[in-house]
Amino acid sequence: MAPSAPRDVALAGLRLGSVDLVPVLFVLGLLVTGLGVAMLAPALLDALVHDKDWGAFLQAAGISVFVGLLLVLGNHRPHLRLNLRQGFVLTALAWVTLGVVGSLPFMLSAESMSFSDAYFESVSGLTTTGSTVMSGLDTQPPGLLFWRALLQWIGGIGIIGMAIVLLPALRVGGMQLFRMESSDTTEHGLTRIGALGVSITAIYIALTILITIGYLVAGSTPFDAVCLAFSTVSTGGYANSDASLAGMTTLGLWISTLGMMMGSLPFPLYARAVRGNPLILWRDHQVRGFVIFLVTCWLAVAGWRWLTTDVEFFKALTAAAFNLTSIVSTTGYASEDYTLWGSYPVLMVFMLTFVGGCTGSTAGGIKMFRLQISLKILRTHIRRRHLPNAVILPTYGGRPIDDDISVSVLLFFFAMGSTTSLIALILTATGLDWVTALTGAATAICNVGPGLGPIIGPVGNFAPLPDVAKWVLSFAMVLGRLEFFTVLVLLDRRFWTA
Template sequence: MAGTFKPTQSSERRFADQGIQLSRIFFVIGMMMLVLTLFMFPPAVSDLVARNDDWHVFAVSAFVTGFLGLMLVLVSRGGWSDHVTLKEGFVLTVLSWIALCLMASIPFMFLGRDASVANALFEAVSGLTATGATVLTGLDHLPPGMLLWRSILQWIGGVGIVVMALVMLPFLRVGGMQLFRTESSDRSDKFMPRVGEVISLIAVTYLTLTFACGFAYYWAGMNAFDALNHAMTTVSTAGFSTHDRSFAHFADNKAIHWIAIVFMLGSCMPLVLYVKMVRSRSLAVWNDAQVRGFVQIAGLAVFTVTLWYYVRHDEPFLDALRVVSFNVVSIISTTGYALGDYTNWGSGIMGLFFALMFLGGCTGSTTGGLKTFRLQVMMMTASGYIRQLMSPNRIVVLNFNDTRITNEIATSVLAYVTVMFISVMVFTIALSFFNLDLITALSSATATITNVGPGLGDIVGPAGSYANLDPGAKLLLTVAMLLGRLEFFTVLVVLSRSFWR
């Protein structure tokens, strides 16, 4: 095909020697870009309905993304086969995220005063990684298409990219479970034999939760546009809002706050357990040790902070419970919504909220962070080690959900936690070179790596944004968001020299 890029025979042969066929990777990325193109039309229509001239931004972005995606599909279709190798799975995961983030950033390039490469990449990556950190200000006055695009990116990022890959790849006969294992270091419970059936049911569950959340918001008093946007960013535990004050904009509507709390908590649960509940017609979600552990931790945090807040503030107990529950659940679920500025509650509460940033929800949910499962495995491993020290001849067997915790599982959890904390330290040090104070640098690194969104302090806290940071710091945090979303090892494996030998 004249005028189009095609890998040379030498490059194809070199990558083939590594167990990687470029045509397979380009084909899947091209298909994903075509799907992303379809999501650009609703914002364009939204601007057209509002008689806003910014509709052409999404028209141009859709043309560019669709053209590049189609070229990749056409160029690579000749070398396609019905499976991907393990190495191809790693490379495909990393490159697809980078490609989609680049394409998703195009509309932000045309956003007037906030338009810049650093801002566009930051906002797009924050959306697709479901982080919720933003560099945009004046949200109340942004065109509806841009607000809807931000919410769509987060809805896709929550689970949509994984679902699209897993639905599309089995359809194209390319072994979806290989890609899923590179997307997350956790192994899924394959309770149904056909991957396509599992993913289809998960997609239906995700859509159902989104619809239910949007209907509840609308019933409680949100207008249809706000209800749609906040439903997408609540169920994806992502946190973008259509208002600068986030949920404080709805300060007079307490029902909306409680609805957000319920759906943020619900989105912390593994989506596969909802499928189990429907299929088995039982409360399978409560039989999971991870879910019980998460509820206990969240409940303890809410109870402790509520008592402290109630004693310190002259407010009715139910109001104190509502405000505290909203902010604690928002942080612990890595959603990142704000209801007031909790950084003014005192240094002790800031310390607790900083710790909650690391937790996240359950494995298999749309949340970021450490995940409750890993925390439980660490605690059980430490407890078993202590018992082994006290009784050296004792055989200690650790079980989680009636499954033995092997040395491989314990080692993988320890490796993940180690890499996470090392990454936080490295990014904190790097950010400090941009003249940021310790609280801002540390909380920014943590909030982006764990995909929480807002940090602590006046600059990046719930009452601020990342808009005033240096462009270099924004690009650094963009990398941090991607690393956190891909759970480090997918990227680290691809970057390792031994991977390419």
């Protein structure tokens, strides 16, 4: 026992309050190592076209793998297992740390970004936000373009994993509807989570392949098809052109629209559908609500443009379907400058920025689940006003809505509203106009991508913003992606002392 005592003491010392950081750092090392290994793919692409950036990716991969292996080897111990509190710490730490790791290729490549710009681009990719500081994308080497798309693809599957493991414990993400409680630490519970994770990963890859084939059929090059499929299924929105998808064919826009919708649906339901229940997606209350809401928005904008302009209805419908789905799904593609459509569509675009897709998807925003829960609570409250003696309980999908879920969902609205307002105020203090500040805060918190106005609108980017604003928006992207409470729980003193 004596020889192992120093190591045991060293391991025991890696604590923050009552939280043992050894398992956290071990898993973080695996993630950093994995992201470093992923850099070899864009390095190979650049090497094949004889672009010198292959060396930058190789250097970044070497640094990442070295640091990652140090964390793994320095924190390895038998029978390592994460508890729920360590899971929260790991989640917050991972998104911040991987943002730094992902920024290395941007700084070391010929693009030579500053750390502020590189971190912004990396975090925007991993959180599948899609805001960018890069221009001249049409002439960039393939490695850098592929790395941006790969960051979003990796971030997308990570987001789904977080929704499965952590958000049910907070009872605000809606994942409890799928009866997958992350607080279940029994072997049976871990086995179910692991099996679901494997199924969802397979489905995620299958959808990526399917969308890639769709883009190929629509006329995209194989390289563009793969990159676009990565950013479509992850609802990320990075494109290989400064014009986003403005040059895409009509067929390509509809394929992209369908792909964004697929990425916005609950992946646990996909897992059930492929196990012999294909109709479960449409029978789901949330999915039906999302599709009906989306199609209604398409018709509202397309019909308005058809009646008030000389645009043909099908052309207006195609543009509305693609661009509105891009906003609602928090993807952030654009096929044209929709800020020129008029005040009514532009205001709708801003309002749709907050909506988001379904819970358990790669989309950000409020999520359809929370909107539906809020409407159920509102209807129950109104009925209780004029029927004070009646026993009226809000239900969702035929099941009663627990009080803690109701309170948590309403608090989410408060957290989103207050955080968006605060971020917008800070951005105006950096010298930005109120439209850029407000829409920039909203698009970062909801992980959408483009904002409104001449600077960060659908035909602009975030490069002109001051560095302070980029750091504020990077924090907002992570905060929004972790759905507030995953970070706020870390601010509770008892979290570290209990």
